[in-house]
Amino acid sequence: MPDELGNGVHPTDIETRDLPIIDLGNYLNSAGQEVGSLADEIREACENVGFYFVVNHGISDKLLDDICVQSKRFHDQPFETKAKLSINQNQRGYIVPGATQVRHSTYNNNTKFDTNATMVFATEYGPENPHRKAGKRFYDENQWPDNLPGFREVVNDYMNSLTNLGKAMLPLWALALDLERDHFLQYFENNYTYFRMAHYPPVPELDKNEYGLGPHADTGFMTFLPQAEVDGLEILDVDGNWFRPPKMDNAILVNTGQFLERWSNKRFRATPHRVIPPKDVDRYSFALFVNTAFEPKCECLPTCTNSDNPPKYKAESYYEFYTWYMNNTYPHYEEFHGENAK
Numbered sequence: 001m002p003d004e005l006g007n008g009v010h011p012t013d014i015e016t017r018d019l020p021i022i023d024l025g026n027y028l029n030s031a032g033q034e035v036g037s038l039a040d041e042i043r044e045a046c047e048n049v050g051f052y053f054v055v056n057h058g059i060s061d062k063l064l065d066d067i068c069v070q071s072k073r074f075h076d077q078p079f080e081t082k083a084k085l086s087i088n089q090n091q092r093g094y095i096v097p098g099a100t101q102v103r104h105s106t107y108n109n110n111t112k113f114d115t116n117a118t119m120v121f122a123t124e125y126g127p128e129n130p131h132r133k134a135g136k137r138f139y140d141e142n143q144w145p146d147n148l149p150g151f152r153e154v155v156n157d158y159m160n161s162l163t164n165l166g167k168a169m170l171p172l173w174a175l176a177l178d179l180e181r182d183h184f185l186q187y188f189e190n191n192y193t194y195f196r197m198a199h200y201p202p203v204p205e206l207d208k209n210e211y212g213l214g215p216h217a218d219t220g221f222m223t224f225l226p227q228a229e230v231d232g233l234e235i236l237d238v239d240g241n242w243f244r245p246p247k248m249d250n251a252i253l254v255n256t257g258q259f260l261e262r263w264s265n266k267r268f269r270a271t272p273h274r275v276i277p278p279k280d281v282d283r284y285s286f287a288l289f290v291n292t293a294f295e296p297k298c299e300c301l302p303t304c305t306n307s308d309n310p311p312k313y314k315a316e317s318y319y320e321f322y323t324w325y326m327n328n329t330y331p332h333y334e335e336f337h338g339e340n341a342k
Contacts (some may be wrong), residue, residue: 017243020045025056039175050271053251065160069203069208090140093244119197162224163193166290178303200283212277213217217270218257220291225253230283236272262313294319
């Protein structure tokens, strides 16, 4: 069983373990033609631990440095300035510390609110998008600070670059699931990308069951997480033990989310993870989630079901699943409980 956390535990108390390392160099340099053993490597990683590193991924060191600088610029602003961009019902804006708690976790009874603060951005669909014109939730534009020159440009560059990397990897995900290599492409037209620019202020002594970010699994298809300068991320293995990934220069962590876990009939694992805040320094992280478009209905993948293994979940769109998840995670969605409930 997972340990009951928060009793002053900090990252140095947790074992460090290696994760699979997947080299994308030849694949990306050949425009996706040289697959080699990559699909097998991704399959093994996703069926077991659910996390792996990618190297030679094409994301420049400069961009990763720039997004770190811009995050610190944003979070260093006075609270009153950030609060003007308070998170809205479209899940865009500033989330204050102590505002989030995953209440539907099956791997930990989260009883305290998370200590992190986060600025959230997502795909902007433009004023002519029919769903945005209709006022549909999650389609509205981002909230941007107006006093940080260059900030918006770096954030958009970061989101576009990692989204493009995710889409370039779609054939690998398909082949790893024994599908035709173009199987996922239609689902990612006008896809939804979600970016959490997080700040973990120091917490000298943690209360029982308190976290920077409580145990949870991500919502979507795939997550990209460049390594933070300060440790804190911890991963739950299949035996219920927590561990930390190692420090890896020029590597980006990739993990699967719950929507892909459900779509693959639990063949690929949406791995629980958490963040323990540092004791005496600030920590910043830049998790980006590349998901399908909101609207397509996704039925159980044909290679993940048979007469002995029927679909465990009904067909659903990412919009339906994401709405349910947000309703059960963020207090500012209380009035939406019951809408698209599962």
